Amino acid sequence: MTSAARARPGRSSRGAPPSRLRRALGIPLTPLPxxxxxxxxxxxxxxxxxxxxxxxxxxxxxxxxxxxxxxxxxxxxxxxxxxxxxxxxxxxxxxxxxxxxxxxxxxxxxxxxxxxxxxxxxxxxxxxxxxxxxxxxxxxxxxxxxxxxxxxxxxxxxxxxxxxxxxxxxxxxxxxxxxWRRHHIERAAVLAVYRAASEALSAAGTSAAEDARRRLTVALDHAHQVMGRHLTPRGRAETELRALLRAFHVAVQLGEVASALVWEARPLPRAVTRVPLVMAERLLPDGGRVPASALDTAAQVSPDARADSPGLRALATLYAATEAERVDEVALHLPAxxxxxxxxxxxxxxxxxxxxxxxxxxxxxxxxxxxxxxxxxxxxxxxxxxxxxxxxxxxxxxxxxxxxxxxxxxxxxxxxxxxxxxxxxxxxxxxxxxxxxxxxxxxxxxxxxxxxxxxxxxxxxxxxxxxxxxxxxxxxxxxxxxxxxWPDSAAGRAAGQTEAALAAAHRYRDLAPSAAPAERHALRRAAYHRLAEARQAVAHAHGEPSRPGRGLPDWEHAIAAAEQLCDAVTAQSLAADPPSMPPTPWCPRSDAVRE
Structure with a gap:
């Protein structure tokens, strides 16, 4: 891994998440339905x-x-x-x-x-x-x-x-x-992943990088749920659905590459941050609606496969694969x-x-x-x-x-x-x-x-x-x-979700180095999905009043540390010689909220 990746500039070792107010203000308003x-x-x-x-x-x-x-x-x-x-x-x-x-x-x-x-x-x-x-x-x-x-x-x-x-x-x-728009919802969900990936690459090397990567995870989770029933082979798929499946498989691999580039923690040029948008236009030509400014740089976005960064090399490989229409399918199932x-x-x-x-x-x-x-x-x-x-x-x-x-x-x-x-x-x-x-x-x-x-x-x-x-x-x-x-119902659920998320992160850490690409993608998706669910459950627990004098464990610290661990594993999986692993994230004891 590069020295920039090891130093992790702009990120504390504790990895504390932003305040609730910042999270609330950072969520973009959805369009009026x-x-x-x-x-x-x-x-x-x-x-x-x-x-x-x-x-x-x-x-x-x-x-x-x-x-x-x-x-x-x-x-x-x-x-x-x-x-x-x-x-x-x-x-x-x-x-x-x-x-x-x-x-x-x-x-x-x-x-x-x-x-x-x-x-x-x-x-x-x-x-x-x-x-x-x-x-x-x-x-x-x-x-x-x-x-x-x-x-x-x-x-x-x-x-x-x-x-x-x-x-x-x-x-x-x-x-x-x-x-008249049979797969419109699936198309919009997959397209949102490419846009979130572009935003994550634009935020790389800044204090907003982790939040952008989390939004990418949320977009991938949503697209995965929307596309779930189409991922199981059901005979010959229609042309539009085959294109959507191909775009989704690329999006899953793009999520790995974007996470690695965010972990490397260095700003990326505009030509690189626009790559996901150009890929979306190529894979979803009828519904991408990519800004013209992105397409104007189409001739400049192809990253150099000899770049000094594993993330950039992986992005160049993925970009070339979409150009040549050689995309590997990834067998994925979201964990229940x-x-x-x-x-x-x-x-x-x-x-x-x-x-x-x-x-x-x-x-x-x-x-x-x-x-x-x-x-x-x-x-x-x-x-x-x-x-x-x-x-x-x-x-x-x-x-x-x-x-x-x-x-x-x-x-x-x-x-x-x-x-x-x-x-x-x-x-x-x-x-x-x-x-x-x-x-x-x-x-x-x-x-x-x-x-x-x-x-x-x-x-x-x-x-x-x-x-x-x-x-x-x-x-x-x-x-x-x-x-x-039942005062501890939300806290107990948050504790259970956090433990499941940390277990998924550890499984990803332990198995990813020797796993085949398809298995690695499945492990990574399961880990990030569990972590996103745990973060939501913790927010739910914080929304409930707690007993006087009895606070909640610092689950955010454990989840943030596990996210950094998964980011590191993702980056190392794309590197030629994986360095030593970061320490295991600390998980607060949940005995106080377990009954």
Whole structure:
């Protein structure tokens, strides 16, 4: 390795990450999701318009509830995954709605309570097993909450069918673009890797290099997840997909080269930093949209294969391979995210059921049979796998206050049905934006829409103040139960993720020197992926209040040291004579947060 690589100028041996404020300010804002906002507006307003025009208001409102929940789970991931998630969510919500409705029609308040608690136990037992299971479990409980809390006239099967129709509308609006831009999402994800690689090379030798390399890892992880189902051979692939696969395999190898150049810690000329963009234009000619300034240097970007840096030599080799269309495929599989233990599943299920039970008892005391808002809020707030519970509760309360104020202002101006449906369209677009940017913003839109839907069902009571108090009470129930009985859940998960990440980094260090290129790429991807997940879990743990006088271990130090270790291994793998390895990163003991 070069002397510059050994000295690592500008980087401390401790490798402490930047502050939270710097991380927050360093994250670029994503573009406004106009297409998703339009889908949210249409999906929520169209059923109501049809219902008002045809006189079938009750089924249209239930379809609106289905569309509301569908918009909350709409995303920008591949169409196949999107349809699967929305479909499972819709079926779970319809089953929950049916169960809740039947318990309400029994006329026994005990039947409603038992149904809610049973649904909470089932939802909690499956919610920590992955994204689709989590979404399905939450909406199963939401369906029971609405079905048991809002009496709806008509046959027992009408409401679940109408709810499924609303979810189906969201699926149709979300997946229709697949017909004319089938692999657009995959192309955008792969292209983002090349852009992130160019940014990482531009930051080499500066204090921003490590953050840029981490953004490259995040882009590679996202592209890997998006392309995952295409990496398994499934017969003869179409031309566009073959080109995408080839571009992805190059991107994986480019990630190794960029990490090595970042480790070498010396500024690179513009001709080198533009190489990834030119490669993207070559491999993705129909969607690269590379700036013209990059293409103007296409004749100058080919690095010299005799360069004095292993990273530059590797970049030159990779660039020449893409020119000659000789690209080796890399068999990769992202490691599965470690599941929570059985005890965590059981504890979460019991705590969620207990919170729902307390909320339902409070609802019966405060509101009689129309107190569905309390258990519904518990179902929304108590989702530790969606982020810090404390922050989610605060955002829920803030969004409810703003949503109540917003819909209150609208009803002061007009009570015309069509005007209210127009307001639903606006709030639906706002909610779709909030789903991607901020939970409080999404809650604002959802709260306002629910008020209009309930009004269309015939409940014209002024419940603005009551709903704010209900939300605060439900959030307090969740926070009290969670931090009294499971205060170390986020810390325990962070400890487990950090240990798994360090193990992957050590495996990469031990096996990479003797591994074949394909195996080395797989080891490297697994290590960086685990480290990125661990960093996210640690941020989650820091978002939760800790017990007084009991701080969290310095996981950031261990993760940063492991990242430097992986950077060094990557650089050494590309060098002719690997030097001695850096010391093993220190891992703080996690006994204090393990139970």
């Amino acid at each position: 106009l297409a998703a906002a339009a889908r949210g507006a249409v999906a929520l307003a169209l059923p109501l318009l049809v219902g008002v025009r045809t006189g079938a208001v009750i089924p249209s409102v239930m379809a609106g509830i289905g569309a509301l929940w569908g918009v909350s789970q709409d995303g920008s991931d591949p169409y196949r995954l999107r349809v699967r998630r929305l479909g499972c969510m819709g079926l779970a919500a319809a089953l929950g709605l049916l169960a809740g409705e039947l318990s309400l029609r029994s006329g026994q308040s005990a039947a409603v309570t038992v149904c809610l608690v049973a649904a909470a136990l089932l939802a909690g037992s499956i919610s920590l097993r992955g994204r689709v299971a989590s979404v399905s479990g939450m909406h199963l409980l939401l369906g029971v909450t609405v079905g048991s809390g809002i009496p709806v006239p008509g046959p027992w099967w009408q409401s679940p069918v109408a709810l499924l129709a609303g979810v189906g509308l969201v699926i149709a609006l979300s997946a229709t673009p697949w017909l 995210r470690p599941w929570h233990g059985r005890s965590a599943h059981l504890r979460y299920a019991v705590l969620l059921a207990a919170c729902v039970l307390v909320a339902q008892l409070c609802a019966e005391v405060l509101h009689g049979p129309r107190g569905y808002w309390l258990p519904m809020t518990v179902a929304f707030v108590y989702k530790p796998d969606f982020g810090p519970v404390f922050r989610r509760a605060l955002h829920r309360c803030a969004g409810t206050v703003v949503g109540v104020a917003a819909i209150g202002a609208v009803t002061l101006l007009t009570t015309d049905t069509y005007a209210l449906i127009g307001a639903v369209a606006v709030f639906g677009a706002l909610m779709a934006v909030g789903v991607r940017h901020h939970y409080a913003l999404a809650t604002t839109g959802l709260t306002a829409i629910v008020f209009v839907l309930v009004d269309l069902l015939g409940d014209h009571r002024a419940l603005y103040t009551a709903r704010i108090l209900d939300t605060a009470l439900a959030a307090a129930i969740v926070l009290l139960a969670h931090f009294a009985l």
